[in-house]
Amino acid sequence: MANHGKYDDDTSQFVTVPTYDVHIQLRTNFIMKINSHALSHSISEKLKVLLFITPLLIPLLTFWIVPFGWSIYISFTDWDYISPKYSYVGLENYQYMFEDSYFMDALNNTFVFALGVVIPTIMLGLVFALLLHKNFRGSQLYRxxxxxxxxxxxxxxxxxxxxxxETKSGLANLLLGKLGFEPIPWLESGDTAMIVVIIVTVWQAVGWTMLFFISALNKIPESLYEASLIDGCSPWTRFIKITLPLISPTTFFLIIVNMITAIQAFDQFQILTQGGPSGSTRTLLYLFYQQAFEQYDMGPAAATSLIILLITGVLTLVNTEMGKRWIYY
Incomplete structure (x- = not known):
């Protein structure tokens, strides 16, 4: 084994070092240089990525994260939206909400409205999609x-x-009058006001739901239906065994989206009923609006908004877990 010499500064003597030690040292230095270069390159790449996403993070931080954090903080205070002074009240706002009859009625109205919208919207959207997913004369116009x-x-x-x-001169009551029925106070009665809002919401959402179902139906291979015909399956059997399973991912998506849309509905309530009569159409979101912008009671309003977010998240998670049992991918 060959030796290699080097000068030792500590002893002021020339010592010999085995050649393989020199090779190991050189190799170690080379690897360290490579790692240092790779690390600097990795940091440079990360800085480039950060530079590109910063313009996207600024609006997210400004318009979502900061307001969300502020809402959480306000929900633990008694801020009245006008006075710069407010006090920390802990969980008092949340306790007040769950003890308030208005909140419990609004919670019940929200679930009734969501169910009343989601189920008919999904069913009618699927019916229209089954009728119109084939291309025939006039199908595009109907869609x-x-x-x-x-x-x-x-x-x-x-x-x-x-x-x-409208009670006195509305088209609905004019038609009922032609049939010999008494006019119905559609928007002035607590028994019918929610039904009207549900009808309006379903009427508006059916077309959007139909298009998604049409897209899903057109992706089903025709060979499956041809094979079922050879096996002698009835139309109902083909619908249950082929159509429904293969459009189940789309159905799940539409259930989630329509549910969230129903919970967040506001415009139709504001125009048609203003949450009345007697709170019969006051949902959680409309209650939040009244607390925040009519009563200027921002603490309970912020608590209500966070409860709405929590309910939406929980329902989405529950639907996701339940969907694993019937969704076919």
Whole structure:
């Protein structure tokens, strides 16, 4: 084994070092240089990525994260929206909400409205999709007519329907009068006001739901239906065994989206009923609006908004877990 010499500064002597030690040292230095270069390159790449996403993070931070954190903080105070002074009250706002009859009624109205919207919207959307997913003469026109309410602003839709259900001269009561029935106070009665809002919301959402179902139906291979015909399956069996399972991912998506949309509904309530009569159409979101912008009671309003977020998240998670049992991917 060859030796290699080097000068030792500590002993002021020339010592010999085995050649393989020199090779190991050189190799170690080379590897350290490579690692240092790789580390600097990695940091440089991360800085470039951060530079590109910073313009996107600024609006997210400004308009979502900061307001969300502020809402959480305000929910633990008694801020009245006007006075710069407020006190920390802990969980008092949340306790007040769950003891308040208005909140419990609004919670019940929210669930009733959500169920009343989601189920008919999914069913009617699927029915229209089954009728119109094949291309035939006039099919595009029918699809456009059914879809058009979705692209119409909810405020405009609600104004038109308020005329339809007007008690004295509305179209609905005029038709009932022709049939010999007494006029119904559609929007002035607690028994019918929620039904009217549900009808308006379903009418607007069906077309959008239909288009998603049409897309899902057109992706089902025709060979599956041909094989079922050879096996002698009835139309109902084909629908249950082939169609429903293969469109289940789309159905799940539409259930979640329509549920969230129903919980967040506001415009139609504001135009048609203003939460009345006697709170029969006051949902959680409308209660939040009244607390924040009519009563200027920002503490309970912030608590209500966070409860709405929590309910939406829990329902989404529950639907996701339940969906694992019937969704076919």
């Amino acid at each position: 456009a007519v059914i879809f058009s309410p979705w692209i119409t602003p909810t405020v405009a839709v609600s104004i038109v329907w308020s005329w339809v259900f």
